[in-house]
Amino acid sequence: MATTERKLSVPAKPREFGFFIDGTWRQGRELYDRASPAHDTVVTRTPRCTKEDLDEAVAAARHAFENDSWATIPAAGRAAVLLRVADLLRGRVDEIAYWEVLENGKPIAQAKGEIGHCIACFEMAAGAARLLHGDTFNNLGKDLFGMVLREPVGVVGLITPWNFPFMILCERAPFILASGCTLVVKPAEVTSATTLILADILTEAGLPKGVYNVVTGAGSLIGQAMAEHPGIDMLSFTGSTGVGRSCVHAAADSNLKKLGLELGGKNPIIVFADSDLEDAADAVAFGVSFNTGQCCVSTSRLIVERSVADEFERLVAKKMEKIRVGDPFDPETQIGAITTDAQNRTILKFIDKGREEGATLLCGGKALNFGKGQYIAPTLFTNVSPSMAIASEEIFGPVLSSFRFDSVAEAISLANDTVYGLSASVWTKDLSKALTVTRGVRAGRFWVNTIMSGGPETPIGGFAQSGWGRESGIYGVEEYTQIKTVHIETNKRTHWIS
Incomplete structure (x- = not known):
């Protein structure tokens, strides 16, 4: 084992963050102090949001979804925003990697490499947004035409873990946005900084207010409340199988929301x-x-x-x-x-x-x-x-x-x-x-004959108790849509009652 002299250092004082709802920053009433696991020094202070804060975030996401500012604009418009995000990320690699290292403890070279993958995710999602499509059935006879439409699920709750705070966020969020959905994100309490930084980047890229919202805090409070929240149409959770199972119970007991789960492994x-x-x-x-x-x-x-x-x-x-x-x-x-x-x-x-x-x-x-x-x-x-x-x-x-x-x-x-x-x-x-x-x-x-290779073009997800659904690629956009079947009569109706 070997180590060499440190090239960077911890900040002189902790960076204090707010939380992000409807395009504006809010101040937390109670803050959580995160100490760097590598340096034993407090490096960030993030809010411990309340259930009322979550309610506001869900309401903002619902309004943004219903007001035609995102879901119904041409896919080319959504793609343009996602491509601008990719460009902005290129200019902030060092900043994002720095805070990722401080909160997570991973090596700086690895953190920078992960951000390269995140940029690719936004670029892939931009293309997928423009490729998303339904289907037609021209085989139902001369008087009937069938269509299958893909529509965004609605408001998505996204709960991300502490092991890859930014990368897992970027393997989900751009594809969710590409589908036309709006988002309420809850990062792991110990690694919230880069999820909050992304809020600024998305805003600068032109994402409409209310489309991306971030509430921070403990999973036992805010995460559980998201799983139970009737205003959330789908929940994407990455973490342990035990917590994933509790998400299933919570979703069943609330509004039977759709779930996307990437859980444990013994690979x-x-x-x-x-x-x-x-x-x-x-x-x-x-x-x-x-x-x-x-x-x-x-x-x-x-x-x-x-x-x-x-x-x-x-x-x-x-x-x-x-x-x-x-x-x-x-x-x-x-x-x-x-x-x-x-x-x-x-x-x-x-x-x-x-x-x-x-x-x-x-x-x-x-x-x-x-x-x-x-x-x-x-x-x-x-x-x-x-x-x-x-x-x-x-x-x-x-x-x-x-x-x-x-x-x-x-x-x-x-x-x-x-x-x-x-x-x-x-x-x-x-x-x-x-x-x-x-x-x-x-x-x-x-x-x-390889390991952990691939890119955002291909789907990720598990079998058995490793989860439900798929993320990334065109599959990752389709995951956040629902299918509507439409039948169109092309001629005069044959009357049932004569």
């Missing part, structure tokens, strides 16, 4: 003996360590062919030991700080549990002390059995469990031995094996 990476083992080892180390493993699609289960398992685990451990952990402001850092105190404790408890249950620790397995902040060394366990907690439960940290297989069928069975189905990866030079595994493993995203 496998399957490595065959015929693969390029050096490449695969690097992918495994990256897959479990990227964003300190605080990633829904983190590859937390290694499933490796038995004949090369010992050799391959040594390669992975060697890679993981070389990962540069430290101050996220250092441009050479690859893993930054754990984002929250609670998550830090959770990861360390899982590591202890792995030891207690008999797994063999090959590397890591400890907290790292740099004098400030909270850091955990990338950790690899072998001799893991399916009954162990580290084998089945989502850890959401840089902890990898290794399993072994002897046949293609066994590899697929091990990969599917989970309640989740978010992502998976397979490594082999045999196309037949790759396709067999791709077809057999239940996951919403799949990678062959």
